[in-house]
Amino acid sequence: MDTVERLAGGSYPFDVGWRKVMMWWFIVTDGLLFAGFLASYGYARILAFHWPQQSGVFSLKYIAAMTFVLITSSATMASAVQYAKDGKRSDALKYVLLTAVGGFVFLGMQAYEWSHLIREGASLMKNPWGDASFGSYFFLLTGFHGTHVLTGVIVLTTTAVRLGNGRTRPEGVEMAGLYWHFVDLVWVFIFTLFYLV
C-alpha cells in the first residue's frame, strides 16, 4: 500500500476544490512567514539583557479587549459561512458585515495603542523601557498582523457587496472565512508570545 492509499486520499488526496487548496497553501506559506518573524523575535528576546516587563508597558486589559473583539469576529464569521452553506443569504450577509465591523474595531483599537506608545517615545529604533529591539518587534509583528486585518476587512467588505448582489457562492464566503480565522489564529500566537510570556 503506498502512502497516498494509506492516508485514504486515493486519486484526490485533498478532495476539495482548487480554490480551497490554494487558500490553504496561502495560509501555510503566510503562516510560515509569521513563524519566521516569531522565531526571530524569540531569538532577540533570549539575546536581550533587559527586555521590558510587558505589564509595565501595555494595558493588558486593553489587549484582552482587542483579543475579545477578534475572537468574537471569528465566531460571527463561522456563523456567516454556515448560513451561506444553508442558503440563507441575508443572514450570511448580516454576519459577514458584523465580522467586518469587528475588524474595523480591532484596527481602531490597534491604531490607538500605536499612537499611545509612539507618544511615550517608542519607535522602530528605540523605546524608553529597555532593549531597543522591543520597539522593532512590537511594530513589526503587530504592524504585519494589522495589515492582514486590514486586508481581511477589505476582503469581507467585497464579499458582503458581492453577497448582497447575489454574485458570491457559499464557497466564496468560506474562503473569506478561512482567511479571517487565520488572522485570528496568528493573533493567538502574538498575544501569548509578545504580550504575555
Add this chain to the structure above:
Amino acid sequence: MRGYWATWSVLLVFTVVMLWADSASLPRMAFVVFMLAAMLTKASIIGANFMHLTSERVPLITTVVVGLLVTGAILYVLIVPDAARIHEMAARYGPR
C-alpha cells in the same frame, strides 16, 4: 450554529485564564509551559472548529499541521541555542 458560539466561549475562558496566570505569581518555567500549552490549545480549537480542519481529509490536515508546526519549531530550535550562547559568553568574558 451553537457549536461556534460554544467554541467562542471556550476561547474566551482560555483567554481569561491566561490573563489570570499572567497576574498570578507562578514560577517562570511553569508560567511559560502553561502559556505555550494554552496557546497551542487555542490555536488547535480555532483550526479544528472554525476552519473545519477536522472535517477535511488526512492529507490536507497533515500538510497544514506538520507544515506549520514542525517548520516553525525547527526555525525556533535551530536559532535559539545561538542566542543562549551570548549569555554564556557574557558570563565568561564580561558584559558587551
